[in-house]
């Protein structure tokens with residue numbers, strides 16, 4: 001998962017991009033970068049660093065980034081590594097293009113081999129680099145300089161033909177003799193992208209609307225799947241429909257990744273999470289789960305926990321406090337240190353817990369390791385019973401589109417079921433087995449139909465129902481798995 005920003009304005013954009021990236025920090029903390037292009041489109045500058053935005057980029061970096069068109073990126077690697085050479089944005093010298101993306105190119109190996117046949121070699125393991133090379137190569141194949149919008153659209157068709165997987169791309173280059181921001185989504189529109197306008201004529205493209213809010217932009221529209229949008233300061237956007245297939249925006253954005261104050265597909269993420277909570281409350285009531293108090297696992301599960309508490313007429317309290325300042329914890333050698341690391345991040349409030357039948361609401365279970373320890377903390381604090389309620393269906397299939405869960409073996413639900421549970425009896429058997437494995441008195445997941453009722457409309461929900469927007473060939477799956485294991 002990553003986040004991008006693109007900005008075209010009439011003054012230097014780097015400081016604004018720096019602000020916008022901080023609003024996207026939740027989408028990646030491994031590296032951050034900003035790149036800009038001069039007004040004549042002939043000079044490029046970029047700065048990238050490891051860590052969060054404020055750690056990776058300082059004032060001196062911003063002063064070294066002149067230009068009224070620029071890109072920014074925060075990265076959480078799902079392909080490649082958390083090293084500086086994999087940090088985005090990327091730059092290609094001919095004809096001079098900056099590019100950043102959010103997504104997962106699933107055929108990096110095949111692209112690398114194809115590009116090598118043309119003596120184009122990659123310098124990183126980051127999956128935007130081959131997409132950038134394909135785009136630049138296709139552009140240069142049409143003419144050596146003075147590229148037009150029509151040239152860029154033809155080059156994007158080449159990207160669509162050869163690049164598989166999910167990609168929401170933002171690029172800066174000179175087109176039709178003018179500095180231009182280009183936004184482009186894969187044919188299914190799997191990863192999000194939104195555009196905003198400001199009164200001074202500036203345009204911003206971003207992974208989430210929260211960037212627009214932070215920098216004074218108002219929401220304009222979301223590019224459609226397979227759509228390319230040309231943005232220039234003070235002008236209306238040019239929209240070009242390229243190849244589009246069944247719209248499949250990632251449902252996990254609304255469940256977990258996106259900030260609750262984001263708006264996606266005209267719906268507030270907060271509102272969707274409330275509706276997921278209402279569906280969950282119906283499930284819990286039908287199952288006859290009773291409790292004294294509802295706790296969210298902070299922070300993502302709070303809206304759904306609020307709705308569960310309201311619907312079941314139970315008090316909503318905080319059983320855990322999340323430490324906002326704890327950094328990344330590295331692989332822990334022993335169980336004691338792992339437990340201490342968890343407590344550093346999530347500390348229980350024993351007086352809220354002791355003697356109570358706790359209903360703990362969480363957003364999803366991917367590997368189950370943290371939730372097992374959270375149940376242990378509740379037991380140690382004297383909870384009389386622990387009931388788990390998850391505001392998503394069981395994650396029972398890997399994701400190849402930019403979320404860090406690409407192998408079946410790592411998924412908690414796969415220990416008990418080989419795919420999506422088979423009917424209501426299958427769900428109930430899974431819930432019993434999973435609750436026992438986590439040490440809880442009960443566990444309730446949403447059904448896929450519950451999720452669809454809360455968030456109707458086109459979606460990718462492949463990690464829940466196993467229906468991928470496109471078949472992912474075994475060769476691509478194997479390559480992704482090898483990359484993750486490396």
Ligand code: SF4
Nearest residue numbers: 250252399460462463
């Ligand atoms: S498989 Fe799941 S996480 Fe991946 S894009 Fe689809 S819905 Fe999102």
